[in-house]
Amino acid sequence: MSIALSEQRSLARHRRALGYWAVTLGMLASLWISTQIQPAAWMHLPMLFAHLASVIAGLGATVMLDVKALRWVLGTQQLSELWVFEKSVTPLAWAGIIGLLFTGAFLQPVLDSPVTALKMVAVYVAAMNGVALGRLTDELHRMPPDTRFATAPTRVKLWCLSSAATSQIAWWTAVIIGMLNTSGA
Numbered sequence: 218m219s220i221a222l223s224e225q226r227s228l229a230r231h232r233r234a235l236g237y238w239a240v241t242l243g244m245l246a247s248l249w250i251s252t253q254i255q256p257a258a259w260m261h262l263p264m265l266f267a268h269l270a271s272v273i274a275g276l277g278a279t280v281m282l283d284v285k286a287l288r289w290v291l292g293t294q295q296l297s298e299l300w301v302f303e304k305s306v307t308p309l310a311w312a313g314i315i316g317l318l319f320t321g322a323f324l325q326p327v328l329d330s331p332v333t334a335l336k337m338v339a340v341y342v343a344a345m346n347g348v349a350l351g352r353l354t355d356e357l358h359r360m361p362p363d364t365r366f367a368t369a370p371t372r373v374k375l376w377c378l379s380s381a382a383t384s385q386i387a388w389w390t391a392v393i394i395g396m397l398n399t400s401g402a
């Protein structure tokens with residue numbers, strides 16, 4: 218491995234480590250703030266609206282990315298197109314997650330409810346998986362742009378599938394529990 222490549226990899230590892238810390242601290246800050254503040258009643262509706270807008274951005278970006286990835290899996294799209302799409306959609310996914318952590322802190326989550334605790338685990342998993350995805354995309358970027366999924370190494374194939382499954386399960390768990398909480402079910 219050349220020195221430049223090994224430096225690049227170590228830089229990417231450091232960036233990811235920072236990402237894991239940022240997610241963990243962001244999550245803890247959101248939960249801690251939610252236990253410390255008593256927002257004015259009028260704030261609930263705008264915060265809930267912003268929460269939903271953040272769901273649309275975050276979940277929308279994640280679903281679109283997985284649909285694009287599925288098209289590469291099915292052989293109807295080039296790996297290089299997936300790279301371009303991933304670059305443009307990633308900031309939207311992170312904007313959604315940041316918005317959810319921020320607005321959620323003002324929605325007074327009932328943290329001692331087991332389903333809400335499960336939702337928070339799902340939120341954490343979705344965000345940590347988002348950081349981990351960086352490692353997978355770096356790996357995909359090292360492959361030739363016309364690589365077909367069928368010819369990719371088995372390790373990469375399994376990695377793509379497990380990453381997409383983890384992200385979809387975590388996001389949808391958070392969405393369903395959020396809706397159930399709002400409807401009082």
Ligand code: HEM
Nearest residue numbers: 247272317318321322324325326340391392395396398399
């Ligand atoms: C991946 C992250 C998240 C997703 C996908 C998500 C999704 C949702 C959804 C779909 C709703 C229902 C909105 C409605 O039906 O009008 C909701 C409500 C809620 N969310 Fe989240 N959420 C996330 C993160 C958070 C976080 C981090 C917190 C708290 C720190 C939080 C606290 C709440 C609360 C308290 C409600 C209920 C608000 C109410 O109706 O009183 N959420 N969430």
